[in-house]
Amino acid sequence: MPFCSVSRVTTVAKGDPDSTDNLTGPRGIAVNGLNEIYVADSRNHVVRVISDKVLSTFAGEGVRGYRNGSLAEARFNQPYDLFIAPSGDIYVTDFASVRRIRNGLVYRFLGDGEFGSEVGGDHLARVQIPRGVTVDD
DSSP, rough: OOOOOOOOOOOOOOTTSSOOOOSEEEEEEEEEEEOEEEEETTTEEEEEEEEEEEEEEEEOOOOSSBBBBTTTTOOOSOOOOOEOOTTEEEEETTEEEEEEETEEEEEEEEEEEEEEEOOOSSSSSSSSSOOOOOOOO
16 A cells, blocks of 8 residues: 655745745754744844744844844854754854844854854864754743
């Protein structure tokens, strides 16, 4: 008997062609306890959130770079994956770092945005294209 499965595809949000809040390069996806869906939008250099079927920018200025700070001022370089910790903190991997989002601010967690593999204490180490993150608070 051949293997058969039934799947259902559902649209959870629909972009607006005239908006800058469209996904172009979605990578990692995580869902929080409120059923909000967070998406690492690699080509737009931002983290998106889908809440109540509305897609919007959660973090990132939309310019490639490495800058910590407020959600609107932060810069990511091709965010690839993300993880929502039990504490609610969001960890995001990008080209050469892992960042933590907590209380409306983006912080360095690991790496300094410079490509490399140097060993250093805590966040001073350099990383090369981290592709996944899981954190146990």
